[in-house]
Amino acid sequence: MKKFSLGLMIVLLLAFVAGCASDGGEKETTANQKITFGVTPWTSTVPPTKIASLIIQDMGYDVEEISADATNVYIGLSRGDIDVFMDSWLPAHENLLEKYADQVEDTAISYDDVETGLVVPTYMEDINSVNDLKGKEDLFSNEVYGIESGANVTGIINELLESYELDLKQVNSSEGGMLAQARRLMENEDPVSFFGWRPHTMFNQYDLKVLADEQNFFETAAVHVITNNELKENAPDVHQFLSNWHISLDEVEEMIVKIEDENADPEAVAREWIDNNQDKVNEMIGK
Template identity: 65%
Template sequence: MKKILFLAMVALMVAVLAACGSDTEETEEGTAGAEQQTITFGVTPWTSTVPPTKIAGLILQDMGYEVVETNADAGSVYTGLSRGDLDVFMDAWVPMHQNYLDKYEGDIESTSVSYPEAETGWTVPTYMEDINSLEDLEGREGEFDNEFYGIEAGAGATIESDEIIEAYGFDMTQVSSSEGGMLAQAQKLMAQEEPVIFYGWRPHTMFNKFDLKVLTNEEGFFETSSVEVITNTELKDNAPEAYEFLSNWSISLDDVEEMIVKIEEGGEPEEVAQEWIDNNQDKVDEMTGE
C-alpha cells in the first residue's frame, strides 16, 4: 500500500512539473512572439509636424497601441530613430533631409509619402517686386541688414541655407531661431513694409496670412520637397500592423494646411485631428486595411 502511495505521489509530481514546464514554454513563446505595443513619435517644433502626428497617433490608439510623443529638433529625431529610441517621424522633407537618410542608412527607412511637391525656400514679401530669385539678391544684402532669418540650428533647411550663402558668396549671416521667433521677426518687418528675407514653406499659415513668394534659383537649391514618413527599420518586424498602416499613409497638403490654421486659431490639436478622421473614414479604412 505504501509503495502504491509513493508511486502515486511521484506520478503527481511529474505531472505538476510537466505542466509547469509547459506553462514556461508557452510564456517564453508568447514573449518571443509578442508585438511591440508602444509606438513613439519624434515631433519637431514645426507646425506642419503636428496634424499628421496627431492623426496617425489617434488611429494607432484605435488599433490598440499606446502612443508616446517625444519633442526634439530634426537632428535629434533622426538620431533617435537610428538608435531605436523613436519609431516614427511623420514630417521628413526629401531631398532636404536626404543627408540624414544617407547617414543612418540601414537603421531608418522612408516608409511612405504624405504629400509630394511641397514648396520651400528663401521667401520674401510680394511688395519686394524686384526680388524674385536668389540671383537678384547679389550686391543687395545691405538692404536686409545682411541677415537671413532661418529656423533652428541642425535643421536641413538651416544647413542648406548656409550652403546658399557660401555658394553665392552672399555677405549675409543666417540668424537661426525657432519657427515662431523667425516669423515674429519677419512679421515685425513686414508690418513696416521693410525688406526681409526668411525661410518659408508649405504647408504653413504664413502663406495664408501674408502675401509671400518663394525665390527661384539657378543652382538647384531647395528643390520641391516630398514630405515622407520615416520609421526605424525594426518597426516592420516589431509592430507589423502599425508598420502596414504607416506604409499606406497619405494626406493632402491642403488638408494639413487647413488643420494648421484651425490649431493656430485655438483649436485643440487632438480635436482637429479627430475631426479629420471622422470626415475621412473611407481613407482611414484604406490606410488601415479595413
C-alpha cells in the same frame, strides 16, 4: 477508473485555464506596446503626427511623443528609441536618411510638390530670385532669418549664401522666433527675407513669394514617413498602416490654420479629420 477520470478532468481544466491566461497575456502585451513618434518643432509636424497617433491608439497601442530637432529624431530612429517620424523633408533630409540607411526605412510619401526656400514679401517687387539679392544685401541689414540651428536646412541656406556670394548672414531661432522677427519687419513693409515652406500659415497670413533658386539648392520637396527597421517586426499592423499613409498638402495646411490661427485643440482637429475620412483610414489600415 474514477481516480483516472478525475485526474484527466483536472489536467484538461488546467490546460484550458492556462490557454485563457495565455490569450489574455497576448492581448495585454499588444495593448501595452508603445509606439513612439519623433516630433520636430514645426507646425507641419503636428497634424500628421496627431492623426497617425490617434489611429494607432484606436488599433490598441499606447503612444508617446518625443520632441527633438530633425537630426536628433533621426538619431532616435537609428537607436530604436523612436519608431516613427511623420515629417521628413526630402531632399533636405537625404543626408540623414543616407547616414542611417541601415537602421531606418523610408516607409511612405505623405505628400509631395511642396515649395520651399527663401521667401520675401510680394511688396518687394524687384526681388524675385536669389540672384536678385546680390548687391542689395544692405537693404536686409545683411541678414536672412532661419529656423533652429540644428535643422538640416540651416546648412543648406549657409551653402546657398556662400555659393551665390551673398553678403548675408543667417540668423537662427525657433520657427516662432523667426516668424516674429519677419512679422515685425513686414508690418512696416521693410525688406526681409526668411526661410519659408508649405504647408504653413505664413502663406495664409502674408503675401509671400518663394525666390527662384537658379542653383537648385531648394528643389520641390516631398514629405516622407520614416520608421526604424524594428517596427515592421515589432508591430506589423502599424507598419502596414504607415506604409499606406497619405494625406494632401491642402488638408495639412487647413489643419495648421485651425490649430495655429483659431487655437483649436490639435487632437480634436485630428479626430475630426479621421471622422470625415473614415474610408481613407480603413484603406490605410487594410480593412
